[in-house]
Amino acid sequence: MSGSEMKKKEAELCQHTCDHPDVVEEVRKAMPGEQLQQDVAQLFKVLGDHTRIRILNALYRSELCVCDLTSILGMNQSAVSHQLRVLRDARIVRSRKKGKNVLYSLDDSHISDLIRLGFEHVQH
C-alpha cells in the first residue's frame, strides 16, 4: 500500500494516465486470461512461417502424402517432415497411414477460415 513499492519500478504508471485512469482500469480487467492469450499467440506463431503456410495452402486443395509435399514445395523431405510435426502438434493437420505413405490433411475447417482471412487482409 505504501508508495515505496511503486517507486521501485522506474515508471510503470504515467502520471496522468493520459487523462483517463478509469479506462486503463477497465481495460486491465477486461483482458483475457494469460494462458488463453499464450495459446492464441502460439497458434499464430505456428501459422507465421513461410514453409508451413505453403504446406497448408497445398493441403487446402487435397489430402497429400509427404513426398507429394516435398515435390510441390521443392524442398528437403526432412524439413517438410519437421514442419508437419509442428503442424500436427498444434492440431492443425492430421495424418493417416496408407501403405508406405502417410497422408496429411487439414484437421479443422476453422483453420481454413483463419488463413483465408489472412490472405484477404494482405490483399487489401
Added chain:
Amino acid sequence: MSGSEMKKKEAELCQHTCDHPDVVEEVRKAMPGEQLQQDVAQLFKVLGDHTRIRILNALYRSELCVCDLTSILGMNQSAVSHQLRVLRDARIVRSRKKGKNVLYSLDDSHISDLIRLGFEHVQH
C-alpha cells in the same frame, strides 16, 4: 527439359506420387504466389507473440498511450515501444500524438476479426 537436372535433387518426386500424379500437378498450379504467401506468413508471425497479442487485446478496448500499455502489461517501457514499432511497421496499429503522449489504436478492423477467430479456435 532433360531429365538430368531432375536427378540432381535426391528424391523430390516419390515414385508413384501416391497414385495421383494429376492431383499433385493441379495443386502445384493452384498454389498462391510466393510473395503473397510470404506476406501472409509475415502477418501471422507478427501476431504470433504473447506480448503483441496482449497489446492488441488492450487496444481492442480503447485507444491507449505507451505508458498506459506499459502499466497494463506490467513490463518495460522500452520493450513495449519496440513491439509497438513492429506492429506499426506491419500496419496493424497506428499512432497519433497528443501532447507529450503518443496514442495507439488498431489500424484495421480486419485485424480484430483475425484475432477474434484465433481466440474462438483456441477455445474450441
Added chain:
DNA sequence: TTATCATATGAGTGGCTGTTCATATGTCGG
C-alpha cells in the same frame, strides 16, 4: 530374409527475435 522406398527424428548450426540497458529525441511547464 534382404533391398528399397517413405517417413520420422535427434543432433548440430546459423540466423532471427524479444528483452534489457543506455541514451537520444521531443514536448511541456516554469
Added chain:
DNA sequence: CCGACATATGAACAGCCACTCATATGATAA
C-alpha cells in the same frame, strides 16, 4: 533557458527456430 516526463532507438545478449545431415523406423516387394 531549464528540468521533468513520454517515447523512440541502437547495441548487446540470450533464447528460440528452421534447416541440414545422418540415421532410425516402418512397410512393401522380391
